Amino acid sequence: MNRLTVNIKNKYFPKDGCDEIFTAIKDLYFELSNNEFICIVGPSGCGKTTLLNAIAKLDDDFDGSITMDNESLNENISYVFQTPRLLPWRTVLENIHLAVGEDSALSSITDILQQLGLGDNLHSYPHHLSLGMQRRVALARAFCVPSKLLLMDEPFVSLDQSTARKARQLLLDLWEQQSRNVIFVTHDLNEAIELADRILFLSESPSTVLDDIKISIPRGERTSDNIAEFKQQLKVSNPAIQHLI
Amino acid sequence: MSRSSFLNSSLSLGLLLIIWQLIAVMLDTSSLPTPILVFDTLLAELNNGELVHHLGITLYRLTISFFLAMFLGVAIGLILGRHEKLNLFFDSWLIILLNIPALVTIILCYIWFGLIETAAIFAVVINKLPNVVVTIREGARNLDEELIEMANAYRFGRNKTLFHVILPQLYPYIMAAARTGLALIWKIVLVVEMLGRSDGMGYQIHLFFQLFDITSILAYTVAFIIIIQLIEVFILQPLDNRSQRWK
Structure with a gap:
């Protein structure tokens, strides 16, 4: 099943030097299962990295729960x-x-590196x-580890366009061979539409899920024209997330 | 060592010897023997076995206290560097330890524990420890948090994180502490030996001082400098080169 449930009620940071607190995430809930690929898009500073760190258990100082098949x-x-x-x-x-x-096994690692x-x-x-x-080594490391969940935090940022395009293709190839749930954070909606099964749109902090969009274009047909058209439709049909498109 | 730098340091040392020889000949006094005389005495002391015995004892004390001080210093420095509250609490202890004169700790150790080997080594460790702690603490504060996060995300565990993520980053600080440590420790070992042991370099030099035997004092010093140079060239420098190959 591999059903991942993320349910963060409240995640805050103390502000430096005073008693005030900064609420980064509030009532954020989503699920993914069956080796789905989801992208998370949101304005910068909305707590995307905080969210990934909570899921990765790098930061367990929050109210709520993150479970895999109903177990922690x-x-x-x-x-x-x-x-x-x-x-x-x-x-x-x-x-x-x-x-x-x-x-x-050394052979499986060298296979992935060769690929x-x-x-x-x-x-x-x-x-x-x-x-x-x-960055490709980091990608290889992620796929060599036998895991049910892959977290990616803008992994292709600051690569030039053609290198990033190749990297995305390699990612999809590896993911098709070794399926697992993927949560991919990006600020680039084109990248998200090209990669994802679903896109979650997050609000400004305290962040929460504004919208959950399924990408209806089949994987083989995600050309730049089709992606632009999809974006246009999205703009018309979902005014709530217009500022993110 | 490359050929030209070897030539360079040989020339520079040669010049020093020539200056020494010239001054000694000019002054013509027993307070400053010529390098040739010192070298003869060195050979004689080597042959009668005295030098080897005392040098060996001193090196033995130096090795034990060096490794004890380094091991404890790295551990304590790492803990203090990573835990700000502990560091704030113990900072004043460190400053006190840093500022107690070596002579005082040595005398106190001998009075409290008696004129025994353990007291001697303990006194040396206590003198060196705070320097190592301060250096390593600085390194521990500058650790790359991103790499530690990566190690946590991939569930490296304590040992793997320590040996593959943290210690390699501390390496320059450990080497700096080792180099200054070696220089400091052997000076302290000599004082410790002079005050409360009946063998070792410090004891011998004290004896020569009472006999006003300057030639022997210089012969022992030269022997020790040669040993420290050998440690630098054959142990510390290869370690440095080996650990820098990824750069």
Whole structure:
């Protein structure tokens, strides 16, 4: 089933130097299941990264619950951050090995790296790779870890357009081979429409789900024309989220 | 070491020896023996086994107290650097420890624990520890939070996070603490030996002082400087090169 339920009633931060609090998330609820790919779109500063960190259990200081198949989420998750976050003093292969664990099969790791065009860089240190390559290593790490949930926080930001397009295609290929639930945060609606099964639109903070849109275009037909047309329809039919489109 | 830098340091050391020789010849006094005389004495002391014995004892004390101070210092520095409240609480202790004169801690250790080996080593560790703690604490404050978050997200666990994420980042600080530590510790070990031990370099130098045997004092010093240089070239520098290869 792999049904992930996210239900955050309240997440706040104390403001520096005074007793006031800043509410980042309030009454945010959504579900995803059956290896769905959802994108989260929202204005900057609305708490998207806070949301991912809560799901990843990096931050458990909030009211509410996050469950997988009605049990608390204890299993492995994969997380691709905004920056590659590779250990500079470990090689590509060592970086992935550390995340996957000692009992991981080398062949499956090298297969994924080869598929991502990193077959010649297994023993390179991250400093010797371009940013695009480092991001692909981070992607490989996420897919080498056997998890039911993949979190991605604007993973392709600051790549040039053609590199980002290739990276998105590689992501979709890997996801089709190794299905899992994906939560992909982005501020780029075109990217979201190209990738997602569903898009969640978040409000300004305290953030909550404004709208939940299913992408009706079949995966093979998501050309830039079709995406533009879909956006146009969305604008007309959902005035509540017009400012996000 | 590359060929030109080896040549460079040889020339520079050679110049120092020549200056020493010239001054010694000019003054012609027993207070400043010539380097040749010192070298002869060094060989003689080596041959009769005295130097090896005392140098060995001193190196043994130096090694034990060095590793104890480094191990405890890294652990405490890491904890204080990562926990701001603990750090605020214990900061004054650290400042007190940093500012107690080495002589005072040495004398107190001998009075409280007796003139025994443990007291000697404990005194050296107490003197070095606060320096290591301060250096490592600085490093622990500058750790990359993003990498630690990544390690948590991928459930690295305590050991893996420590050895693969935290310690490699602390490495430059550990090396800095080790280098200054070595220099500081051997100076303190000598004082400790002079005050309360009946062997070791410090004891011997004190003895030579009473006999006014300057040549032997210089011979022992040269022997020790050679050892420290060997540690630098054959242990510390290779460690540095090995850990920097990812850059």
